[in-house]
Amino acid sequence: MQALSERLDALLADTALQRIEILGFSALKTYSPAHDSLQGHRLVSVSRRAKYLVWTFDDGVRVVLHLSQAGRLDIERPPKTTRPKGAAVRFVFGNDEIGLDGSSVGVLVREYGTHRKASWWVLAPHDEGPLAGLGPEPGSTAFTDVILSSESRRRLTTDLRDQHVVAGIGRGWGDDILHRARLSPFASLHSLNEQQRGALLTAITTVLAEALQLERTREGGLSEAKLGGRFKVHGRAGEPCPTPCGDTLNRVSFENYEMTYCPTCQTGGRVLADRRMSRLLK
Numbered sequence: 188m189q190a191l192s193e194r195l196d197a198l199l200a201d202t203a204l205q206r207i208e209i210l211g212f213s214a215l216k217t218y219s220p221a222h223d224s225l226q227g228h229r230l231v232s233v234s235r236r237a238k239y240l241v242w243t244f245d246d247g248v249r250v251v252l253h254l255s256q257a258g259r260l261d262i263e264r265p266p267k268t269t270r271p272k273g274a275a276v277r278f279v280f281g282n283d284e285i286g287l288d289g290s291s292v293g294v295l296v297r298e299y300g301t302h303r304k305a306s307w308w309v310l311a312p313h314d315e316g317p318l319a320g321l322g323p324e325p326g327s328t329a330f331t332d333v334i335l336s337s338e339s340r341r342r343l344t345t346d347l348r349d350q351h352v353v354a355g356i357g358r359g360w361g362d363d364i365l366h367r368a369r370l371s372p373f374a375s376l377h378s379l380n381e382q383q384r385g386a387l388l389t390a391i392t393t394v395l396a397e398a399l400q401l402e403r404t405r406e407g408g409l410s411e412a413k414l415g416g417r418f419k420v421h422g423r424a425g426e427p428c429p430t431p432c433g434d435t436l437n438r439v440s441f442e443n444y445e446m447t448y449c450p451t452c453q454t455g456g457r458v459l460a461d462r463r464m465s466r467l468l469k
């Protein structure tokens with residue numbers, strides 16, 4: 188998401204919004220300010236907050252876009268007028284306000300699959316909308332404070348995935364981070380000593396920096412889908428541990444998701460019991 192926002196910013200900042208074509212009504216979550224009030228306004232920047240893309244316009248109004256898992260952006264040069272399957276909205280930007288300069292760029296938001304979850308909001312200045320209540324981003328002092336001092340007793344994976352605790356750690360990176368920090372996926376912040384908290388902080392910083400580096404060099408479409416190949420640990424149960432310690436990566440279910448970990452590197456050789464399964468067997 189970070190790399191995507193950087194690419195959009197480089198491509199579109201300082202151009203004017205020429206039009207918005209609503210292609211799927213359910214995706215727009217606000218009615219005021221009206222989306223067409225943005226027409227003719229200059230886009231100041233595209234940035235990221237947690238999993239949201241934030242488009243800031245010269246009048247302080249922001250468009251916030253959440254792509255969800257199956258959502259993606261297509262860049263159209265020149266903009267199309269089609270309505271592809273799964274299309275939610277098309278934004279058309281250009282160097283003038285009315286679209287006669289011939290250099291317009293279309294940004295089509297569409298979804299693959301049957302779940303329609305991509306959403307967008309038009310927010311008046313100072314309205315936080317879905318951004319309200321998000322936790323601090325990695326790299327900030329507030330984020331460091333959470334990792335170094337929180338006494339949360341929830342599973343680390345739960346806290347790292349909860350955007351209200353800490354924002355900006357994408358789905359899946361939690362497994363790679365905990366593996367790098369050599370921490371059990373069932374550990375909690377409360378259970379960590381000072382050294383382990385430090386290791387966790389370092390792991391978060393390095394794993395996210397590597398992820399961003401990889402994304403920045405990646406060619407091709409502006410897609411958030413198909414992330415699988417990027418992970419070193421996540422989703423790779425059954426494969427050899429990348430350290431390499433000689434062990435095989437294992438998977439364990441917790442609540443409604445699966446985690447991948449290395450018993451040798453992370454749990455002192457213990458194979459974790461599937462929590463969902465143990466509850467059923469009680």
Ligand SMILES: [Zn+2]
Binds near residue numbers: 434
């Ligand atoms: Zn290992």
